[in-house]
Amino acid sequence: MIIDGKKEAALIRDKIKKEIASLKIDRNKVPGLSVILIGDFAPSLIYVKNKEKNSKEVGINSEIIRYSDNITEKEILSKIEELNKNENVSGILVQLPLPKQINKEKIINAIHPKKDVDGFHPINVGNLSSGYKAIVPCTPLGCLLLIKKIEKSLSGKHAVIIGRSNLNGKPMAQLLLKENCTVTVVHSKTKDLKLECQKADILVAAVGVANLVKSDWVKKDSIIIDVGINKLGDRLVGDVDFESVKDKAKAITPVPGGVGPMTIACLLKNTLECFKAQ
Ligand code: GUN
Helix, strand or coil, X not given: CECCHHHHHHHHHHHHHHHHHHHHHXXXXXXXXXXXXXXXXXXXXXXXXXXXXXXXXXXXXXXXXXXXXXXXXXXXXXXXXXHHHCCCCCEEEECCCCCCCCCHHHHHHHCCHHHECCCCCHHHXXXXXXXXXXXXXXXXXXXXXXXXXXXXXXXXXXXXXXXXXXXXXXXXXXXXXXXXXXXXXXXXXXXXXXXXXXXXXXXXXXXXXXXXXXXXXXXXXXXXXXXXXXXXXXXXXXXXXXHHHCCCCCEECCCCCCHHHHHHHHHHHHHHHHHHHC
């Protein structure tokens, strides 16, 4: 089975759109999302435009704040401070990666945890890993929603996550632990990557290596979630060799059209949640 992330994302957007429409009638207020984009890294520009377009479609008041590559850290911090205080801004997102002169940690720490729609602030990271209520990073949240569409109970399943990034691998591990999975996180220093992946009932690949996961890496009838978006010539491919794996897996996400649309749908969901919590 090929998991249709586009369809799932459209269902989420529909629900959000309806909720925002009734908020507008009841309270004459809608959520606001401010996205800070620094520089002109082409993929970031595409992602950010997509986030804005999707936000507007569901009724979120969205703005992109753009800076050139040579902006100072101080200026970004002062903009974040202003957005933190602005009652019309429910969510703040600083698109990564950042130019070298800007310290990512300082920027993430400056965003008010209640407006941290990415779920990157240490308060949200800590709450998630403690099993408390937290804003959850959009991509792993989207992955979990897709996995749960296939399998209602994940208890006791062996989940293997390839990649240990703060954006994907680590929060994904926390979410799957919360679902009572046995979780293994593998990475570039893992001794036998293939052997670990073969044990997975649920395999999440978030490593950024085109077509890394081959058919003989996966268990028959497993669930395969591909977070990778890699350029191969003029094609976009995932971290999983889709053609060779798709007939062995029980369910698999395609690239594009799998996790990508869910990431943006979950950003809208997080923005609405932030608005309500404020
Ligand atoms: N760059 C790539 N993915 C992301 C994301 O989910 N959030 C932010 N802020 N930057 C990114």
